[in-house]
Amino acid sequence: MVRAQQAHSARIHKGILDLLLDPLLACNALLAFTFLYFPILMLVLFSFSSSRYASIWGGFSLEWYAKLFHNPDLSQALLNSLLIAAATTLIATALGTLAALGLERFPDRRRASHYDAALTLPILVPDIVQGLALLLFFVLVFNGLEHVFDWRPALGRTTVIIAHTAFGISYVAVVVRARLSGMHKSFEEAAMDLGANEWQVFQRITLPLIWPGVLSGGLLAFTLSLDEFVITFFTSGPGATTLPIQVWSMVKRGVTPEVNALSALMLLTSIVLVTLSVMLQRRR
Amino acid sequence: MWYLLPPAVWLGLFAFLPLGMVAAISLMQRGSPITWEFTLGNYARLADPLLLTIVGRSLWMSSVTTVLCLVIGYPLAYFIVQRRLHVRTLLYFLTLVPLWTNSLVLIYAWMVLLRVDGVADQGARAVNWIATDQSLNWLYTPGAVVLGLVYWYMPFMVYPIYASLEKFDWRLFEAAQDLGASRLGAFFRVLVPLTWPGVLAGGLLVFIPALSNFVVPQFLGGAKVALIGNVIQERFLSQPQDWPLGSALALVVMLLISVAIWAYFKFAYEGDAVG
Amino acid sequence: MARYAWLGGVVLAIVVVVGVMVAVNSDQTRTLRIFIWEEYIDPAVYTLFEREFGAKVIEDNYGSNEDMRAKLQAGGAVYDLVVPSDYMVRLLRQDGLLLPIDLSHIPNLTHLAARFRDPPYDPGHAYSVPYQWGITGIGYNQKLVHPAPTQWADLFEPARIEPYKHRISMLNDMREVIGAALIASGYSPETIDPQHLAEAQALLLQQKPFLAKYDSESFEDSLASGETVLAHGWSGEIAMAQSQNPDIAFVIPAEGTFVFVDNWAIPKGTRQKELAEAFINFVLRPDISAMIVNHARYASVNDAARPLIKPEILNGPSYAWPEDSKVWWLNDFRDAGRLYERVWLELKGR
Numbered sequence: 001m002v003r004a005q006q007a008h009s010a011r012i013h014k015g016i017l018d019l020l021l022d023p024l025l026a027c028n029a030l031l032a033f034t035f036l037y038f039p040i041l042m043l044v045l046f047s048f049s050s051s052r053y054a055s056i057w058g059g060f061s062l063e064w065y066a067k068l069f070h071n072p073d074l075s076q077a078l079l080n081s082l083l084i085a086a087a088t089t090l091i092a093t094a095l096g097t098l099a100a101l102g103l104e105r106f107p108d109r110r111r112a113s114h115y116d117a118a119l120t121l122p123i124l125v126p127d128i129v130q131g132l133a134l135l136l137f138f139v140l141v142f143n144g145l146e147h148v149f150d151w152r153p154a155l156g157r158t159t160v161i162i163a164h165t166a167f168g169i170s171y172v173a174v175v176v177r178a179r180l181s182g183m184h185k186s187f188e189e190a191a192m193d194l195g196a197n198e199w200q201v202f203q204r205i206t207l208p209l210i211w212p213g214v215l216s217g218g219l220l221a222f223t224l225s226l227d228e229f230v231i232t233f234f235t236s237g238p239g240a241t242t243l244p245i246q247v248w249s250m251v252k253r254g255v256t257p258e259v260n261a262l263s264a265l266m267l268l269t270s271i272v273l274v275t276l277s278v279m280l281q282r283r284r
Numbered sequence: 285m286w287y288l289l290p291p292a293v294w295l296g297l298f299a300f301l302p303l304g305m306v307a308a309i310s311l312m313q314r315g316s317p318i319t320w321e322f323t324l325g326n327y328a329r330l331a332d333p334l335l336l337t338i339v340g341r342s343l344w345m346s347s348v349t350t351v352l353c354l355v356i357g358y359p360l361a362y363f364i365v366q367r368r369l370h371v372r373t374l375l376y377f378l379t380l381v382p383l384w385t386n387s388l389v390l391i392y393a394w395m396v397l398l399r400v401d402g403v404a405d406q407g408a409r410a411v412n413w414i415a416t417d418q419s420l421n422w423l424y425t426p427g428a429v430v431l432g433l434v435y436w437y438m439p440f441m442v443y444p445i446y447a448s449l450e451k452f453d454w455r456l457f458e459a460a461q462d463l464g465a466s467r468l469g470a471f472f473r474v475l476v477p478l479t480w481p482g483v484l485a486g487g488l489l490v491f492i493p494a495l496s497n498f499v500v501p502q503f504l505g506g507a508k509v510a511l512i513g514n515v516i517q518e519r520f521l522s523q524p525q526d527w528p529l530g531s532a533l534a535l536v537v538m539l540l541i542s543v544a545i546w547a548y549f550k551f552a553y554e555g556d557a558v559g
Numbered sequence: 560m561a562r563y564a565w566l567g568g569v570v571l572a573i574v575v576v577v578g579v580m581v582a583v584n585s586d587q588t589r590t591l592r593i594f595i596w597e598e599y600i601d602p603a604v605y606t607l608f609e610r611e612f613g614a615k616v617i618e619d620n621y622g623s624n625e626d627m628r629a630k631l632q633a634g635g636a637v638y639d640l641v642v643p644s645d646y647m648v649r650l651l652r653q654d655g656l657l658l659p660i661d662l663s664h665i666p667n668l669t670h671l672a673a674r675f676r677d678p679p680y681d682p683g684h685a686y687s688v689p690y691q692w693g694i695t696g697i698g699y700n701q702k703l704v705h706p707a708p709t710q711w712a713d714l715f716e717p718a719r720i721e722p723y724k725h726r727i728s729m730l731n732d733m734r735e736v737i738g739a740a741l742i743a744s745g746y747s748p749e750t751i752d753p754q755h756l757a758e759a760q761a762l763l764l765q766q767k768p769f770l771a772k773y774d775s776e777s778f779e780d781s782l783a784s785g786e787t788v789l790a791h792g793w794s795g796e797i798a799m800a801q802s803q804n805p806d807i808a809f810v811i812p813a814e815g816t817f818v819f820v821d822n823w824a825i826p827k828g829t830r831q832k833e834l835a836e837a838f839i840n841f842v843l844r845p846d847i848s849a850m851i852v853n854h855a856r857y858a859s860v861n862d863a864a865r866p867l868i869k870p871e872i873l874n875g876p877s878y879a880w881p882e883d884s885k886v887w888w889l890n891d892f893r894d895a896g897r898l899y900e901r902v903w904l905e906l907k908g909r
Contacts, residue, residue, distance in 0.1 A: 099292075102287030130302075170295075237637065239619070400785070424771050506771055510907035
């Protein structure tokens, strides 16, 4: 009798806690999304304000957007960012896919897992360390080249591209690896049994199967390069100011809501890119 | 396999060699920018209690950030995963958008929100929480720095946890409940241990970059609180110039991160064994 | 599968086009690459120069002398002009990063005010030509700060700054901040006496809780917008703040302060030395100098430009010169600088 009572009260206890769980979770989610989006929405809102100070509403106006379009520094920075991102994506995707394929096929599994770890290293190294490492690298290499060949290259778009690919390759490799490991080797083996050579197998079987992964990886490398700030900060030179660097100087100077307008546009771009990425992931 | 050769050469040259150079430079003397004389002086200087305080504070802030991201992020991921498909996709999408938006812009948004006479102040005055000539003074404080770090890295925590939760076999959860556990009990006894690798991955993705972030302390902290990232950045691109010391500090950060990663591999796989 | 092939083809095409663009993107016209402080020149000057000399001008910015120096050391020799401050000219010379200037290409040098001729940091203008100058002082909001500050002590004394807690900013510059504390303590800002520096450090640590921030880049904006009411800053920026908010005033502290001159210099490895010298000469034209001052508000070294400058600027903070108080030039310390670095780290790290 007592035991039944205890069991009964125990069940009620669980019931109350369980009852609270859902509302608490919903609350948390609501707070979290408010936290995440309030600054963003406020930023976008004030991009339409005519007041020079970004926290006082001064009436609706599109002047900051107009100013943006007439800002030559900004258009140059945007162009640089796109060029660098495009070049980075090309190199990182190619090399990253090769790395993924190579690791997947590697006969010695133990050594492969070590190379795997080495490949993931650039993702884990903090950007500031990568940035300064590359700065040091370029300084020393340039000095060396000057001594030996009497030719001194300089920091610029090329050095930024090299810097971005250094981590881009790892990201692409990780994404393609994930895709590859889900793939059945049997397809490839069957094709080879049927007489196809390695290149044909790659072209007709492997590539189409990993293509969504390659695209995902490429998109990731593109977005990362576009948004990259710290490493670019350390390795950029004349004519290589990228959009994040430009934003940094605008934010530092605490200037007008032009930054707000720029942010709103960048947000729009992010939304487009995220949509693309989510759609790609859905195509499993 | 020849496939590995091109990426290996590229990464070897542009990712690993530079890191090696950092190690080499840390053993040199400062100059303009470097004097090529061997010295262990930079590492000796690391024993400085001031530098240790700074490193300690950076570790502390990183840890606090990671824990906060976890405490908010895990229930958030859980909530999203529980929704119906269309709502779930939408919410997942909403969580990713800040991740793919330029972080500097987001930090700027917080500056505008928190500054004197900013939106937070105006709101607080509107509800009479403070007088009209007073300010909350939330900007330029260590709290603002933590807030900025949590904001910046929250999506990094949610992303792997969500991925983990998506792959989770919910039948195990139901089984636990059938065996008498409450939902909360099942949550902690079944779900969390089995999604542990996701949690650890999220933790790493937050802890590591938060440790060396210098933008947030500079903007939201008013450059009043020097974290290890600031010290390193100043040694390279600002004053006082001291590339060797900066390199030594960078290696210290790498060491701390390696410890964190080692802990990840150790506990992530142990977790698997238990599950 | 066909869908992806199509998409892949499009992407590849875009990438190839972009790649070709990058490869082909070499500048055919003469280009002058200038590395300069942010908002330190009127962009209209570039347009005029481009038209007159048939060249293109590209500007890159830096926020500190050290940042610029680091980039030059790292091989930024593709810049044709940089704008180092006085002490940095000497440092860059010692680094071997500057080219000697051919003064025969700069006849407008005669327009220089006597005060800036033959400077101690670069005798005979061998490597640099002065551009703009300024003074460090205190900017404040006249309506909100009573009584008005007149000396450094007004920025440091707790009783004085208590009413303005969290509304005060100091520069984020080691020498300027420590210098101010030293002068406030009654010492020379060039001292290397550890005792003096210890006192300065104590003063700074005592001040820190009252500060909003250390900021060298947007302090004038914060002052103009009302976020801060007292700001440690440079004359030109405070003048800019004043033009946006008439309540802003500037004072040169009675105990004395730093004066600085920013100069044009030509980095080693430039391919456009004569074009660079032509630009320096161009800027020294009275009308051009005046245009820059009227836009950027910083004081020009060009005496001949004075008649063309707006009176409110001539009478404003930009051209303020301390008649009675002491003026120091910033000098680099070499090894003794470590003491200052220590103080700075203590200040930020505690």
